[in-house]
Amino acid sequence: MKGKARIDGRSVDCVPGQSIVAAAKGIGIAIPTLCYDPRVEPSATCRLCLVKVKGRRLPVAACAHALEPEMEVTSEDPDLESWRRTILALALSENPAAECRRCAEIGPCELHALAKKLAVSPVFQGAASGRFKEDSNPFIRRDYEQCIYCYRCTRVCGELEQAHAIAPAGRGFKSRIATFFDGGLLESSCTFCGQCVQTCPTGALMDKKMLGKARATEATKVRSVCPFCGTGCGIELHVARGRVIGVTPDWNAPVNQGSLCVKGQFGLDFIHSPERLTTPLIRRNGKLTAATWDEAYGLIVGKFQQIKDESGPGAFALWSSSRGTSESNYLMQKFARAVIGTNNIDNCART
Amino acid sequence: MKELRPNPQSSDPAPFLAELHRVAKGGLLSRTALEELAASLQTPLADLYSAASFYHYFKLDGDEPLGEGVCRGPVCSLSGITARAHFDLPSISCPGLCDQAPARYDRGDFSSAASSDGGFRLPHRANGEEALFHHIRAPDRRLESYRRNDGYGMLLNLVQNKSDDDAFAALQASGLSGRGGAAFPLALKWRAVRDAEGSPKYVVCNADEGEPGTFKDRPILHLQPHLLLEAMAIAGYLAGANVGIIYLRYEYPRAYDVLAKAIGEAEEEGLLGSNVGGSSFCFQIHIRRGAGSYVCGEESALLNSLEGRRPWPRERPPYPTSRGLWGRPTVVNNVETLCFVPLILRHGADWFGSLGRGGSSGTKIYSVSGRVCRPGNFELPVGISARELIMDYAGGPPSGRSLKAFTLGGISGGLLASEHLSLSLDYRSPAKHGVFLGSGGVIVLDDQCCVVDFVRSCVLFYEAESCGKCTPCRIGTVRLRELLDGLTGRGNLPSGVRQQMEKISDTMGASSACGLGQSVPLVVSGMGRFFAEELREHTQRKCRAGVCRF
Numbered sequence: 001m002k003g004k005a006r007i008d009g010r011s012v013d014c015v016p017g018q019s020i021v022a023a024a025k026g027i028g029i030a031i032p033t034l035c036y037d038p039r040v041e042p043s044a045t046c047r048l049c050l051v052k053v054k055g056r057r058l059p060v061a062a063c064a065h066a067l068e069p070e071m072e073v074t075s076e077d078p079d080l081e082s083w084r085r086t087i088l089a090l091a092l093s094e095n096p097a098a099e100c101r102r103c104a105e106i107g108p109c110e111l112h113a114l115a116k117k118l119a120v121s122p123v124f125q126g127a128a129s130g131r132f133k134e135d136s137n138p139f140i141r142r143d144y145e146q147c148i149y150c151y152r153c154t155r156v157c158g159e160l161e162q163a164h165a166i167a168p169a170g171r172g173f174k175s176r177i178a179t180f181f182d183g184g185l186l187e188s189s190c191t192f193c194g195q196c197v198q199t200c201p202t203g204a205l206m207d208k209k210m211l212g213k214a215r216a217t218e219a220t221k222v223r224s225v226c227p228f229c230g231t232g233c234g235i236e237l238h239v240a241r242g243r244v245i246g247v248t249p250d251w252n253a254p255v256n257q258g259s260l261c262v263k264g265q266f267g268l269d270f271i272h273s274p275e276r277l278t279t280p281l282i283r284r285n286g287k288l289t290a291a292t293w294d295e296a297y298g299l300i301v302g303k304f305q306q307i308k309d310e311s312g313p314g315a316f317a318l319w320s321s322s323r324g325t326s327e328s329n330y331l332m333q334k335f336a337r338a339v340i341g342t343n344n345i346d347n348c349a350r351t
Numbered sequence: 352m353k354e355l356r357p358n359p360q361s362s363d364p365a366p367f368l369a370e371l372h373r374v375a376k377g378g379l380l381s382r383t384a385l386e387e388l389a390a391s392l393q394t395p396l397a398d399l400y401s402a403a404s405f406y407h408y409f410k411l412d413g414d415e416p417l418g419e420g421v422c423r424g425p426v427c428s429l430s431g432i433t434a435r436a437h438f439d440l441p442s443i444s445c446p447g448l449c450d451q452a453p454a455r456y457d458r459g460d461f462s463s464a465a466s467s468d469g470g471f472r473l474p475h476r477a478n479g480e481e482a483l484f485h486h487i488r489a490p491d492r493r494l495e496s497y498r499r500n501d502g503y504g505m506l507l508n509l510v511q512n513k514s515d516d517d518a519f520a521a522l523q524a525s526g527l528s529g530r531g532g533a534a535f536p537l538a539l540k541w542r543a544v545r546d547a548e549g550s551p552k553y554v555v556c557n558a559d560e561g562e563p564g565t566f567k568d569r570p571i572l573h574l575q576p577h578l579l580l581e582a583m584a585i586a587g588y589l590a591g592a593n594v595g596i597i598y599l600r601y602e603y604p605r606a607y608d609v610l611a612k613a614i615g616e617a618e619e620e621g622l623l624g625s626n627v628g629g630s631s632f633c634f635q636i637h638i639r640r641g642a643g644s645y646v647c648g649e650e651s652a653l654l655n656s657l658e659g660r661r662p663w664p665r666e667r668p669p670y671p672t673s674r675g676l677w678g679r680p681t682v683v684n685n686v687e688t689l690c691f692v693p694l695i696l697r698h699g700a701d702w703f704g705s706l707g708r709g710g711s712s713g714t715k716i717y718s719v720s721g722r723v724c725r726p727g728n729f730e731l732p733v734g735i736s737a738r739e740l741i742m743d744y745a746g747g748p749p750s751g752r753s754l755k756a757f758t759l760g761g762i763s764g765g766l767l768a769s770e771h772l773s774l775s776l777d778y779r780s781p782a783k784h785g786v787f788l789g790s791g792g793v794i795v796l797d798d799q800c801c802v803v804d805f806v807r808s809c810v811l812f813y814e815a816e817s818c819g820k821c822t823p824c825r826i827g828t829v830r831l832r833e834l835l836d837g838l839t840g841r842g843n844l845p846s847g848v849r850q851q852m853e854k855i856s857d858t859m860g861a862s863s864a865c866g867l868g869q870s871v872p873l874v875v876s877g878m879g880r881f882f883a884e885e886l887r888e889h890t891q892r893k894c895r896a897g898v899c900r901f
């Protein structure tokens with residue numbers, strides 16, 4: 001189905017299956033969305049991405065409809081603007097900006113950033129639907145008072161992670177995000193990848209470890225690579241006052257495109273752990289005692305030499321870590337073959 | 352949406368609802384029962400919980416069990432009808448006993464304080480020719496009585512003479528369109544399924560009838576099931592399907608027994624099942640009971656419900672004709688629509704055309720409820736005037752009272768005033784007032800009723816039944832109801848209440864994904880347009896009917 005369509009009067013090539021939102025983005029038109037995460041099936045729940053399509057009686061959700069040849073799409077006009085503003089105002093009636101901890105401590109949430117951009121204020125008042133969910137897990141805070149029911153977390157959990165820990169339960173205004181029988185995440189099939197937190201466009205799901213550390217305005221983001229395994233997922237370290245206060249995935253990293261696992265997402269607080277080693281330790285009379293690097297290397301060289309002399313190079317097996325860089329892993333095998341003289345070398349990333 | 356398949360180990364095309372009903376003890380689903388079911392249906396626990404927790408009549412361990420309840424819906428809460436007792440009982444959603452209101456629920460059964468007929472109540476007799484109801488008035492429901500009236504004759508004729516083209520031509524010429532609400536031409540739909548790629552194909556009968564003030568499918572389901580069964584088999588033959596599923600609303604438990612018995616009878620006589628009438632055509636009909644949810648009557652939500660997903664509506668296109676049950680081409684038709692098919696094939700398109708009035712074809716079942724002397728079902732020409740239906744057939748408001756307002760399409764077709772009584776009830780004329788004939792339900796309000804209070808009970812119904820998918824519908828129904836609470840003396844009244852209501856309902860109408868959210872504005876705007884003065888009085892805390900207490 002190749003052909004051309006028009007969005008706001010501009011000609012666009014149709015890519016089979018590509019949504020109107022994605023096609024518009026490709027030519028620099030940002031259609032507002034809240035429930036959209038391009039990695040999972042659209043849910044078309046927030047209805048903000050409504051566009052008019054010539055020949056259709058009602059507007060369509062641009063995230064859930066492919067751009068087809070000959071389509072004439074209008075992404076902005078007074079009707080659409082009025083509907084979008086009312087929808088946002090309705091969402092704000094449940095989740096006013098003043099109460100958002102994500103905006104305050106981590107960085108602007110999508111909902112409030114969009115409301116600010118479109119200058120929408122909470123004109124409607126009334127009951128809120130969600131409730132704070134006590135959950136004793138160490139990583140994820142679940143405050144559904146902030147939830148706008150975009151169902152990004154449940155789709156990411158089910159479709160992308162295949163964890164199926166959470167799903168929408170109940171109906172209508174009393175819908176809730178729940179595990180089986182509303183238990184805690186620890187009792188569910190949750191793997192604590194944190195992807196629900198990262199896709200959440202509000203403060204409903206937050207990284208517990210990041211809260212209470214700094215104001216959002218104090219932090220800067222530093223691109224880095226997760227040090228835990230050989231996959232090398234891109235991460236962004238949030239740094240404030242010289243300390244790493246949290247991690248978010250690098251959405252543009254080709255390896256992970258925003259995905260992370262529990263280690264990269266929640267395991268980096270070892271950086272400032274008081275239990276970290278700061279000097280080499282040598283066991284003397286059964287007790288580990290601090291030593292200098294010269295002492296430590298002296299000991300290693302002496303022992304290696306002794307073993308090689310007594311038992312030959314075949315007595316060695318070397319095992320290197322995928323947390324090392326390719327260069328250091330190369331050096332490791334060079335060391336095994338050229339210095340020790342053995343082929344007994346392997347790497348944990350091989351399994 | 353992802354391609355899904357029915358469990359290949361099971362021959363059941365839609366096991367989910369049947370299995371849930373099987374393991375629900377007194378409506379209660381235990382943790383262990385769901386764990387076992389998740390394993391056998393190969394569904395993740397959270398997903399099964401997600402789907403099961405959607406319905407009114409499945410309670411999960413830890414929920415308050417529902418033993419008894421009363422309907423406080425748009426009809427049952429009208430003045431003069433309201434149940435005076437049972438203030439302590441929880442509310443149930445409209446169970447379709449609006450002509451015998453007020454309705455009650457008691458441990459799996461639905462009844463009325465006003466009559467003992469329930470679903471078996473005979474429709475009123477009209478003066479003109481009845482098509483469908485002709486088959487209902489026979490003294491018994493048994494297969495013989497249907498066959499005496501040439502029942503199953505058209506199915507046998509089709510499968511033996513393979514006269515598909517003639518049948519399609521007759522259906523097309525008749526102009527028969529959907530009676531479930533959207534009025535889509537039946538022949539077009541069936542052709543689309545026949546020509547669509549993909550197999551197996553399915554025929555689904557929508558017997559969910561959840562619209563308040565609509566109980567038109569009820570007499571067919573309770574009193575002449577064979578008409579429907581024959582129609583479904585014909586649909587299967589013409590559209591190329593071998594499996595039919597009746598999605599029956601939970602609130603019609605007796606109809607389940609009637610239908611199940613009828614399927615057994617027809618199979619025994621070789622009219623359903625394998626080799627229908629000795630031909631090579633096989634057609635198996637399954638019944639699936641819903642579990643209490645209005646939105647499951649929306650065809651794509653209905654399909655999700657059958658598949659065991661969370662039953663919220665799908666984005667369309669694609670339509671069920673190309674991607675229906677399990678992503679396969681599927682005919683979804685309303686009970687009443689289907690039942691006209693054997694009759695059109697028997698008597699011809701011209702006959703069907705002659706039943707209508709003023710350029711419309713056919714008859715229609717109209718359900719009239721509310722403040723009239725003879726509430727009930729009437730089979731009358733499409734194109735009859737609202738006045739004739741309400742004032743003549745249904746007897747108008749009780750003596751001494753005058754008609755104030757009436758609805759169309761249950762509550763989802765819109766709200767009109769007494770000055771609209773000359774309106775012709777067909778599939779075109781109502782649009783000039785921005786309203787629709789829809790399902791054919793008409794609710795009547797007299798001068799003792801308050802329009803604002805009535806609209807509030809409609810919005811309350813939508814709030815309770817919104818699936819929660821769309822932001823504008825999920826929150827909008829609640830905000831509208833809160834504003835109406837203020838207008839009816841139940842809550843505080845913000846300034847600019849009318850503008851707020853207008854904004855919300857305008858947005859809901861344009862932006863909601865399904866007909867539920869799209870219809871909410873109709874009653875609200877009807878109130879604003881035709882009862883502006885009465886609405887204005889409420890902003891000043893006055894209710895001319897004396898219903899609202901400030």
Ligand SMILES: Cc1cc2nc3c(=O)[nH]c(=O)nc-3n(C[C@H](O)[C@H](O)[C@H](O)COP(=O)(O)O)c2cc1C
Binds near residue numbers: 534683686
């Ligand atoms: C909220 C909602 C509820 C509906 N409920 C019913 C219903 O109970 N019965 C029905 O036949 N159609 C219902 N419909 C209409 C169906 O979506 C669909 O149009 C119909 O079943 C098609 O059959 P027909 O062409 O024979 O009318 C409903 C639609 C909406 C939006």
Ligand code: SF4
Binds near residue numbers: 817
């Ligand atoms: S309009 Fe309402 S009922 Fe329909 S899909 Fe949206 S939220 Fe659900």
